[in-house]
Amino acid sequence: MHLVHCNFCKRNDASLLFTGRDLLHGIPGSFDLVRCNHCGLIYLNPQPSVDELAPYYPEDYEAHVGTRKEQLGWLRRLDYRYGVEKRYRAISRYIQTGRILDIGCATGAFLDGVRAHGWQVEGIEPGVRAAAYAQEELGIPVQNTSLEEAQLKSESLDVVTMWNVLEHLSDPQTALIKISRALRPGGILVFAVPNILSYDHKLFQSYWAGYDTPRHLYVFPPPVLEVMLARAGLELAERRCIYGTYNAFVYSARFAMMDRIASQTTRSRLTQLLQAIPVRIMMMPLSRVVDLLNRGSIMTWFCRKVAAS
Numbered sequence: 001m002h003l004v005h006c007n008f009c010k011r012n013d014a015s016l017l018f019t020g021r022d023l024l025h026g027i028p029g030s031f032d033l034v035r036c037n038h039c040g041l042i043y044l045n046p047q048p049s050v051d052e053l054a055p056y057y058p059e060d061y062e063a064h065v066g067t068r069k070e071q072l073g074w075l076r077r078l079d080y081r082y083g084v085e086k087r088y089r090a091i092s093r094y095i096q097t098g099r100i101l102d103i104g105c106a107t108g109a110f111l112d113g114v115r116a117h118g119w120q121v122e123g124i125e126p127g128v129r130a131a132a133y134a135q136e137e138l139g140i141p142v143q144n145t146s147l148e149e150a151q152l153k154s155e156s157l158d159v160v161t162m163w164n165v166l167e168h169l170s171d172p173q174t175a176l177i178k179i180s181r182a183l184r185p186g187g188i189l190v191f192a193v194p195n196i197l198s199y200d201h202k203l204f205q206s207y208w209a210g211y212d213t214p215r216h217l218y219v220f221p222p223p224v225l226e227v228m229l230a231r232a233g234l235e236l237a238e239r240r241c242i243y244g245t246y247n248a249f250v251y252s253a254r255f256a257m258m259d260r261i262a263s264q265t266t267r268s269r270l271t272q273l274l275q276a277i278p279v280r281i282m283m284m285p286l287s288r289v290v291d292l293l294n295r296g297s298i299m300t301w302f303c304r305k306v307a308a309s
């Protein structure tokens with residue numbers, strides 16, 4: 001673990017927000033989340049190194065294995081396909097075809113869906129097994145490395161996507177600059193990050209899934225992120241909640257139950273109930289309203305590379 005300065009304003013003046021732990025897998029360790037007194041950026045400090053973080057991304061990490069086709073039931077598969085299509089449709093309002101890179105592409109399910117619309121697709125994925133699946137089973141070209149290590153040709157891409165990745169990176173400002181360089185002028189970056197203005201954050205506070213310590217190294221207040229983008233030559237076009245609202249709610253609810261309900265069996269039953277199909281269907285109109293108000297847990301940002309950068 002090493003102490004870091006604020007990634008945005010470079011100051012070393014932050015206050016403790018809370019001490020968190022791994023609520024997702026229950027792997028031991030405690031982590032201080034701080035808020036910069038100057039700009040408001042929330043970050044883990046001290047930050048674990050890549051090696052220290054590795055145990056917190058086990059082989060069964062949901063984001064890696066959750067999208068292997070053969071492991072999903074038909075309904076989850078349909079739900080996932082719908083999520084991919086929804087995200088694709090949002091992108092196609094800006095650019096209809098071209099070359100797209102998905103950073104943190106996991107098993108390649110999103111790129112697989114986009115390729116079906118005639119796009120040239122490629123991915124970056126540090127997870128060995130997930131990257132191998134995308135390459136071998138789906139035939140998608142993937143650089144099996146981190147964004148920091150990946151080779152990106154300048155001005156070569158029409159679209160870059162990054163679904164729930166930026167908050168995991170140790171230096172998000174440098175990452176945005178690298179991505180911007182790889183985009184052609186007028187190209188777009190679409191990324192999703194935890195929405196600090198969500199109802200879930202208000203309701204669950206330190207149990208909010210958007211914090212996900214220690215995997216999330218940052219939580220971005222929107223004005224800070226806007227300036228970070230501008231510094232990288234990216235202009236905000238739009239931000240909207242378009243997916244993941246109910247799933248994120250279930251995670252937060254599951255985390256909040258941990259210190260309140262002693263019985264593991266009761267907790268699992270309640271989680272199963274929240275995930276049951278009739279409950280999910282019942283909750284759909286409410287999730288839709290939350291999305292329309294932009295108060296869902298996951299905010300998707302659409303940014304355009306300005307010509308002059």
Ligand SMILES: [Zn+2]
Nearest residue numbers: 006009036039
């Ligand atoms: Zn700061």
